[in-house]
Amino acid sequence: MTRDQEPIEKADDSAGTESQRMELRLYVAGQTSRSLAAIDNLRRICEKNLKGRYTIEVIDLMQAPQLARTDQIVAIPTLVKKLPPPLRRIIGDLSNSERVLIGLDIRPVDSTGADHES
Amino acid sequence: MNAPTVKEPEPKTSGPGRLEKVPTGIQGLDEITRGGLPRGRTTLICGGPGCGKTLMALEFLVHGATRFGEPGAFITFEETAGELATNGASLGFDLAALEADRKLAIDYVRIERSEIEESGEYDLEGLFIRIGFAIDSIGARRVAIDTLEVLFAGLPNPGILRTELRRLFRWLKEKGLTAIVTAERGDNGLTRHGFEEYISDCVITLDHRVSDQISTRRLRVLKYRGSVHDTDEVPFLIDEGGLSVLPISSLGLDHQALTSRVSTGIPDLDAMLGGGGFYRGGTVLVSGGAGSGKTSLAATFARRACREGKRCLFFTFEESSSQVVRNMRSIGIDLAPLMEQDLLRFHASRPSTGGLEVHLARMHRLVADFEPEVVIIDPMTNLLTVGTASELRSMLTRVIDFFKDRQVTALLTSLTAATLPSQETSDTHISWLVDTWILVREIESDGERNRGLYILKSRGMAHSNQVREFRLTDQGIELIDVYLGTDGVLVGAAREARMIRDEAEAREREYEAQQRQRRMVQRRAAVRAQIDALTAELEAEEEELRRAAEREHNSEGGKARDEARMAASRWVDQSFADDNQGRTVQP
Numbered sequence: 001m002t003r004d005q006e007p008i009e010k011a012d013d014s015a016g017t018e019s020q021r022m023e024l025r026l027y028v029a030g031q032t033s034r035s036l037a038a039i040d041n042l043r044r045i046c047e048k049n050l051k052g053r054y055t056i057e058v059i060d061l062m063q064a065p066q067l068a069r070t071d072q073i074v075a076i077p078t079l080v081k082k083l084p085p086p087l088r089r090i091i092g093d094l095s096n097s098e099r100v101l102i103g104l105d106i107r108p109v110d111s112t113g114a115d116h117e118s
Numbered sequence: 119m120n121a122p123t124v125k126e127p128e129p130k131t132s133g134p135g136r137l138e139k140v141p142t143g144i145q146g147l148d149e150i151t152r153g154g155l156p157r158g159r160t161t162l163i164c165g166g167p168g169c170g171k172t173l174m175a176l177e178f179l180v181h182g183a184t185r186f187g188e189p190g191a192f193i194t195f196e197e198t199a200g201e202l203a204t205n206g207a208s209l210g211f212d213l214a215a216l217e218a219d220r221k222l223a224i225d226y227v228r229i230e231r232s233e234i235e236e237s238g239e240y241d242l243e244g245l246f247i248r249i250g251f252a253i254d255s256i257g258a259r260r261v262a263i264d265t266l267e268v269l270f271a272g273l274p275n276p277g278i279l280r281t282e283l284r285r286l287f288r289w290l291k292e293k294g295l296t297a298i299v300t301a302e303r304g305d306n307g308l309t310r311h312g313f314e315e316y317i318s319d320c321v322i323t324l325d326h327r328v329s330d331q332i333s334t335r336r337l338r339v340l341k342y343r344g345s346v347h348d349t350d351e352v353p354f355l356i357d358e359g360g361l362s363v364l365p366i367s368s369l370g371l372d373h374q375a376l377t378s379r380v381s382t383g384i385p386d387l388d389a390m391l392g393g394g395g396f397y398r399g400g401t402v403l404v405s406g407g408a409g410s411g412k413t414s415l416a417a418t419f420a421r422r423a424c425r426e427g428k429r430c431l432f433f434t435f436e437e438s439s440s441q442v443v444r445n446m447r448s449i450g451i452d453l454a455p456l457m458e459q460d461l462l463r464f465h466a467s468r469p470s471t472g473g474l475e476v477h478l479a480r481m482h483r484l485v486a487d488f489e490p491e492v493v494i495i496d497p498m499t500n501l502l503t504v505g506t507a508s509e510l511r512s513m514l515t516r517v518i519d520f521f522k523d524r525q526v527t528a529l530l531t532s533l534t535a536a537t538l539p540s541q542e543t544s545d546t547h548i549s550w551l552v553d554t555w556i557l558v559r560e561i562e563s564d565g566e567r568n569r570g571l572y573i574l575k576s577r578g579m580a581h582s583n584q585v586r587e588f589r590l591t592d593q594g595i596e597l598i599d600v601y602l603g604t605d606g607v608l609v610g611a612a613r614e615a616r617m618i619r620d621e622a623e624a625r626e627r628e629y630e631a632q633q634r635q636r637r638m639v640q641r642r643a644a645v646r647a648q649i650d651a652l653t654a655e656l657e658a659e660e661e662e663l664r665r666a667a668e669r670e671h672n673s674e675g676g677k678a679r680d681e682a683r684m685a686a687s688r689w690v691d692q693s694f695a696d697d698n699q700g701r702t703v704q705p
Contacts, residue, residue: 029243041238061244065251068244072228075273076243091273092238103235 022054022104023083029076030062034093038077041094049106079103137344140188140260140296143181144174145486146363150348151339155320160287160297162317164309165324170335170356171300172197173209174324175262177360178298180211182260183221188296190260191223191252195268199226209360223252229272236274242282246289253295261290261297270311280311287316308340319343325351334473337363353475355483362483364475373522375399375578380492380527383422384415386597387556390573390582396554397578398491399525401518403549405532406558410569411590412531413437415558416494417446418595419529421453424461428491431484432464435500439464450593463488474505474513481517485526493521497531511548518551553577558588561609568610571597587613 026042028035039058046054061068061076071080075091081104090103101107139153148154155161155178163171172194179190194202202224206213216222225248253261269279290297299317304310314321321341327334337354339347354363379394388395396402406412413436420430434442442464443453456462465484469477485493501510514530521528530552549555554576561570571588573581586597587609601608601616608616 027244029247034239034241038238061247065247068248069225069251073244073248074227074229074242074269075240075245076247077240078244087233088235089233090235090237092236092240095238097237099235099237103237 021083022050022081022106023057024054024104025057025059025071025080025082027059027061027068027071027073027076027078027080030060035060035077037093037095038079041097041100042079045094045097045100049101081105139345140182141186142178143185144177144361144363145359145483146352146354147337147361150352150363151320151342152346155296155298156342156345157296158291158294159319160290160299160317161320161322162299162301162309162313163322163324164301164303164313166303166326169324169326170354170361171324172264173205173356174361175264175298175300176202176206176211177209179222179260179262180206180213180216183216188259189221189223189256190262191225191249191256191258193225193227193249193252193261193263195227195229195263196265197226198228199224202226208358210358220256223256223258225249225252227268229268231272234272234274240275240278242269242279242286245282246286249286253293259296261295262300263297264300265302266299266313267302267310276311283313284316324354329473334475336475353473353479355476355479357480357483359483359487362479364479364482373399373519374525376525380428381422381426382415383418383420384595384597386586387571387595390584390586390597391554391576392579392581396527396529398527399522400527400553400577401521401551402527402529402554402556403532403552404529404556404558405534406569407534407560410558410560411588411595412533412558413442413496414446414449414451414590414595415556416496416529416531417442417451417453420462420492420494421451421456423492423527424456424459427461429460429488430456430462430492430494431488431490432462432494432496433481434464434466434496435469436497437466439466442466448592449590449595463490469500469503472504474501474509477501477504478513478517482520485520485524489524491526493526493528495528495530497533499531499533511551514548514551549575554581559585563609564612566610566612570600570609 024042024046026038028038042056046056059067059071061073067073077091077093079090079094079100081088081090088103088105090100094100138157139151139155140157141148141154142151163174165171176192179192182188182190192202197205203213213222213224217224227245227248249261249263252258266283269283270276273279287299299313301309301311301313303323304312308314308321308323318341320339320343323338323340325336325338327336335354335356336351338351339349352364354361376398378398379396380398381388381395382391404412404415413434416432420432423430432439432442437445439457443457446453453462457464463484465480467477467480472480481493481495498510498514501513505513518528532548555574557572557574559570559572561568569588570585572583572585575581585600587600589596589598601613
């Protein structure tokens, strides 16, 4: 992602069913290593645990600062789980996958890739 | 309170020269800080809950936006925009209108601990972006952040927060913003999270203490780098006019003494004070027992001042204003029209509505707002219910200094215990403060109670030493000469009785004098009659005598004629007769 890019990047994998779809928003501020790490970590976690059942929006507050106010963002990076309720926020570079999964209320998928949730 | 540990922060960003200050617009605060808060720096305001931090921060911004042309951004962590608007409205600020005019930007930062999970490193860039956005949206020159503690409660990892806050304060400074950051008072330090370590240019502490169930707010400028400031704790008030701080210790004895006079409203009393009345800017104490007419005296003075077009502020600690107006009407003093003209204002409150300092603060504020020439405090002794005599004295010293500084003529009444053998003693602790001391004294005799008025002292004027009888009539106050006689001072009915007796005696004496006069007239008449009789008698005698002499004379002349006639008849010739006439005829 570069500065010229659209602030909102959508990564939509519509393979999953609508009812189980998780809407996530990741707020970052510019191209910091921490932001990039957060994006990478989030994609990795979602691919592993939510394959086909998630949407990620990445919002760069440097380019849309007004959203920091409307979406009540203080810490950067912040991951917001908008759907399904309840709303949850996970702050940090998401390097601790376990805590991200707890925050998103997802049971981790084991190494074989089997989905315990189904 | 422990001394705060303050470390040297970042190097100063502003250039050389004097520290520039930004007025807060908060009454009194700019005086004790000698001009306001340091420009381009962050000021820390710390205090316990409910001590007025938020209001102070808000007022700083609103005054900046409305009076000093400096838009402001308010970043609040504690109150929603709606709550803040309500708070603002209670001080008469229309925050929504200010926002619409782009003079104020408000951002409510909500942090819900239960929603937040931490995973890895983070920073507060989101907060920076929000503050930056709020500032840039209106070109803010002032920022208030209230209260950063919430971050510590809402976000994990205090280590990161500390680093980020340090960065935040430096960032605010770099942007040249004059900021207020509020913080909760801590148990072991100035603030709970040690903000004083990062903000050390200016630190103000607020305090809300309760003693004897009466709360008093106090403010102290703990630290102000590069500036002279008052270090005392000073009381402050929060009322419908906002915050006001009282620079109570900054006055000295350098006020100008005026020679012009203000009439007391009672011509006789003016005369007793050497003509003219009280000195303008003077302080008058009227002492007396309950029901001695102190309020009436004060109201008479107030009415007179108002009639001369002077504004008068009447503090009453005993009665409501309507009660005073009604009572004064009964003695022919109608205050209502003066109130309608807004020349006379009442401020009625129970002493227990605040500590002495709150009352002092209120007086300061009201006097500063209304700018009266005459102030009445009735009765100031009621304030003793919320403070000791020495506290009251200290408060009165300050309030009197303040009045003198503003050339306000003040009349304080003092309720003294009438049962004391000497009423004066109870007021001596403040008598040195006043310029004129009038005593209304109960004189009890012959089963009745009357009032005697005299001037105990009056600096700088030749005043009467006479005791006058002080009477409340339906035409106002009357001063009558008391009866001074062999029986001592007589007042009231005794004076009347004595006067009646005196009149009877006088009448009697007059009658006697008239009687004597009449007798004298009679005597004079009698004597005169006697004189007349004697004179008449004398004249009669004189007449008799004269007649006798005449007769004698006539008889001698006749003899000669008779002889001649006889000679002629005897035919004596003429020559013989002529010879005979020349010589003695020898018979």
